[in-house]
Amino acid sequence: MQKKIFKEIINSIKEKKTLQSIDNNIIEEKLVEHFKKNSGDLKKLLALETINKKNKIYKKTVKTLRDYFNKTYGIFNLEPNRQKLFEQLKKTPSNEKILIELLKTHKSTLERIPNLNKFYEIIFSVTKDPKTILDLGCGLNPLTYQWMFLDNVNYTAVEINKADVLLLNEYFKIAKIKGVALKADLNKYSNTKKYNVVFAFKVLDMIDKKQVERLITNLNYKWFVATFSTKTIKNKAMNLPYRRYLQLMLGRLNIKYKTIKIGDEIIYLIRK
């Protein structure tokens, strides 16, 4: 019965279009975590003779999980026609116009378009041109590779959204980039390989602060480049755009960093 309930709840969550490409295993893990904290709810659902989608607890569970995934994941995907654009790109993989249209289909890269050239120029003037990049919670950012003006980079991209991962792996192939995209949850992600630069663009606010500290401490890198939006979800300027928690954490860990502001993004350049 428990398996059946989980399956039904996952299906209900995914009835929301923007959440359809999340991997079932990832939702299931979150569901297990949710029921660990709310074990009474699971007991009550198991006590029902049949699954009733109108049941209060069933509805509350679906809503809680949808809210979580919507915040961390669903709101970024703006364009259902992404695949069509990608088919066009396959014919001319370096076509800037199509790449820009694709970048517009993800909220974060859309916001970065006006500053793309300057963005990487500023970052790499500090970190120097990397040969290895790990891009955490990458969204569609690897599609900006052309604007990085780098040669022969080994690119590893990590993202929770299965659809993004599939698209990126195809892109790496057609654009002949030595890259791989992996589906993973950063709250559990670890990797012992050494990277010149780690990107964590606009993603750290979305994961548990303890896990942010774990990633910054345990990953093997020269530079960890974290960025944050200076705007709220409602597109208003933030009163306190600098992330105090991160600054306190870096101070406590005795890790040096500097910040640069560009467009609506604050860049933290963190040196291990």
Ligand SMILES: C[S@@+](CC[C@H](N)C(=O)[O-])C[C@H]1O[C@@H](n2cnc3c(N)ncnc32)[C@H](O)[C@@H]1O
């Ligand atoms: C605000 S977007 C930033 C995307 C990209 N880094 C950029 O700046 O263009 C956050 C991205 O992180 C992904 N994400 C959110 N939570 C995640 C997690 N726990 N593990 C992996 N990726 C996650 C989302 O799916 C989304 O694509």
